Amino acid sequence: MNNFTNDNTNRRYKAFVSSVGTTQLHLRNPYIIAWWSAAFPGFGHLLLSKYLRGYSLFIWEVLVNNMSHLNCAIVYSFTGEFQMARDILDPRWLLLYLPVYIFGIWDSYRTAVDMNKVFLLAERENANFNSYVLGALEVNYLDKRRPSMAILWSFFTPGLGQLYIHRVVTAIFVMFFMILFVYFSNVLIAVHYLFLGEINQATVVLDPQWFLFIPSHIGFGVYDAYVNTVENNKLFESEQRNFLQKNYQQYRVKIPATDEV
Known part of the structure; x- marks a missing residue:
């Protein structure tokens, strides 16, 4: 490097x-x-x-x-x-x-x-x-990282995919607002009622004003983590290729041509 x-x-x-x-x-x-x-x-x-x-x-x-x-x-x-x-x-x-x-x-x-x-x-x-x-x-x-892992962690919690590829500031920002949206929308409480089979109660407790922020937020977290993982991998390969060409290609072995018998 x-x-x-x-x-x-x-x-x-x-x-x-x-x-x-x-x-x-x-x-x-x-x-x-x-x-x-x-x-x-x-x-x-x-x-x-x-x-x-x-x-x-x-x-x-x-x-x-x-x-x-x-x-x-x-x-x-x-x-x-x-x-x-x-x-x-x-x-x-x-x-x-x-x-x-x-x-x-x-x-x-x-x-x-x-x-x-x-x-x-x-x-x-x-x-x-x-x-x-x-x-x-x-x-x-x-370094090279796996795009599938960035997608997986972003689905679990938006922002974790960004942490995986070391986009720290964006990760903190995305995770903070995800916590905010989940808390004020009462989505976890609604999920709890769904598991208990109380669908009407889950609908009542859910705050749509805050809940509608969540789908876009999750989608962005997944997409951003995936795209940047792919592009970081390309950048790594490009940097390594340039480094090897400038520092080692000049020392490559040259086999002299031999006369045919």
Whole structure:
């Protein structure tokens, strides 16, 4: 492993390895990124490693969605109770919600297109980057990991898949809000009643306003962990290939040609 640091001696780098995670550029489908932003504002930016934008939009979504009672209105709409959906919505918060929601989708798509172009330039430049960090609190290094394990742990608890591939900050963020959603939605209490066969009680105790956050959260945790595991494996192979070519390929054995008898 090399010990280069991203010191701006090169114009573009493909990746940066730090004690809290590995940030890298790779090709992304802008439509998939936009879809995740539509599913939950902030997710598209988090997939792009735009963490400050992603965390800001995520927290904004949780706050404004709760204040406008949007999730409850969605549940009422799905059950055909349209009048109750209209009554429960708070227009002051709902009108505040729409512009930022549309911006999140547009900005994530635009950023994905731009970052794909930057990745192609960085791939062509192929600059060295740090691949090993030893710090007082953490050790991080490029290594190959199994995408199936990232998916499995993310299904158990969103955030564990990110810990598995050493995306510490995102893991803490995802796990914290998963705890928040599970607690306020009473989903575990509802599951307890389901096991006892008390379906009506399980339905009553469940809070739909908080529960509707959970499916998107789990889906993002699984998808993000899987994609980044696959891309980290590609980055590891690319870094190892460059290292071996630059340091050992020149010493390869050359067999002289022999004259035919």
